[in-house]
Amino acid sequence: MSGSGELENLDRIFDKLAVEDQIQVKRILYGTNVKSLDLPEAKDIAKTYNIEIAGYHFMGKSEHLRAPRLVRIGAFQNKLPLPPTTPITDQRNALYKLAENAISIAAQAKVNIFCFQEAWNMPFAFCTREKQPWCEYAESAESGPTTKFLQELARQHNMVIINSILERDEIHGDVMWNTSVVIDNHGDVLGKHRKNHIPRVGDFNESMYYMEGNTGHPVFETEFGKIAINICYGRHHPLNWLMFGINGAEIVFNPSATIGNLSEPLWGIEARNAAIANGYFTVAINRVGTEVYPMEDTLKNFGHFYGSNYVTAPDGSRTPGFSRTKDGLLVAEFDLNTCRQVRDHWGFQMTQRLDLYARSLQNAIKPDFVPQIIRK
């Protein structure tokens, strides 16, 4: 347990087991294709910034006709450096400073693609259902201050950066969206994706703020591979994952903000299942810590964001537990050729019978749909 009373990392419990038991637990829970990746310089910097870091390498197989396509991703999870009760400008500046530190660690770790958690540049204030002052954080995806700030860092470090923000679309009636902006390694905005599925669960009724996204399932062709972003609650939707795969994604990032009581037993399942079913790598990223809001003359705490970033390969192997309580950068290196190798091995795409399901869904959405039920 950490000082907050929260378990720090599931794997610290497994560390208490005998080595032969650990091997069995990790084989069954995590698969066998993940090794540690040594990142000595990055570790030194991370220590000075008080950011946890862990690196993993997924074992690849060489091919005769294709060279390996190694890529390193960085998945950053963080707490708010300042509480939501402090002035908005101070909060954002503190988050920018933290981001700069995290990206400098990632650069030292030779990360090619860096991804933040959902709505990283603000408190996760959607739980409050108050519009202001929180919507002051909303900004243009293409030319807002956060995108501009990260474009400079992307250029400087030759790094693709996925920037998940509350978007304000001034051209179309000032409406807001939950959006991920892809900034390429030259500092240019390659495009954006708007969250497809919006939760209405307990305190997470985000439909107060933004509607279901209208950007389809774009895959962004970067110099380091074809990537897509399945934002937070979209991870509960297998069809959302499926369409990113059909459009050619090799890595799908899942920037999230979710709390322990709501979703923790689901966390290790959904992004991992998506990697298996669709033959791509998935990167699950979650916010950390508790956020206490000044509401109705009192303070409200919506629960503990449990971090626990992890990466899954198409063969189902995954990185072990990551911090549940601390700011942290999870680095993973893998060969994108693995995607096709695993698809060839398992044949899920070949055997998926998409034509059958295209027909079935066309039928299912009809108002007079009759389910296939067999009665006596």
Place this chain on the structure above:
Amino acid sequence: MSGSGELENLDRIFDKLAVEDQIQVKRILYGTNVKSLDLPEAKDIAKTYNIEIAGYHFMGKSEHLRAPRLVRIGAFQNKLPLPPTTPITDQRNALYKLAENAISIAAQAKVNIFCFQEAWNMPFAFCTREKQPWCEYAESAESGPTTKFLQELARQHNMVIINSILERDEIHGDVMWNTSVVIDNHGDVLGKHRKNHIPRVGDFNESMYYMEGNTGHPVFETEFGKIAINICYGRHHPLNWLMFGINGAEIVFNPSATIGNLSEPLWGIEARNAAIANGYFTVAINRVGTEVYPMEDTLKNFGHFYGSNYVTAPDGSRTPGFSRTKDGLLVAEFDLNTCRQVRDHWGFQMTQRLDLYARSLQNAIKPDFVPQIIRK
């Protein structure tokens, strides 16, 4: 480790941890809504038959307008009682005897719906790619000896029995199918389902024996709830799970036969993800042990079938590890009202945008489909 050198049960490792650590591990890995179910009489009989038994109860919530709809399922995993080298008739008789024992234990445990593993009444000989003598096991779904044998037991014990066999369709050219027959609690054949997705993976090239099923995604309305069967390799296909849900399934059984080196890190993920995404209970059942075949004047072993049956509720909570090496009956009791309660809570069905995906899939299956890729 058991005598076979195989780990007996993942949870026996967790048992070595301190109690407070076990609580954390189980909360994160399994969720918190599962309690032990006491089955004293059934346990006594199970002991005499040398069959492992475990019972669990999923915590439900009461409603004002609907009475609880409690159901007990039994998921039976087993080794071959006699090796594939013995005469076919002896093998089948020994399996029938084992089935009779297992069903009598289930009756004592007040099981309403009993499900066998895939192709339970024969060795999993599809790995051999030899047609004979193995195809002698194929039989009519409606009137073959195995169905007749189980009809009598279903009637006797007022129990629905899911009977997964190699089907021979004599009316349509003698072709074979991988089929689950649903026998209702009055002993009548309610219907059948043929495996929708056929593996072509390593030694599991079952397409030698049968083609992709032509029975759609039927849901069988029994006196104990609406059930469906996703046979083995179909668990890798989220769309297959989806359609059973759309057709109204409350419990989906996944009778399987899969080995450790191929699939074990995926086993705990896929059926569980399906329960979460679709708001129904899933029951994953796997064969046990090794099967050694006389091939080309020698013996061939295709690997260890690792059992590990488990049940998942729509909220993602699941039963803990079950035996990896022994014949076993996993009993679970739950309230079918949970399905709608969880759907109301999470809203996955309300937010799933089926119309969007019906259009997307119609588009994706076109030969001239252009993926949504954003390039500079």
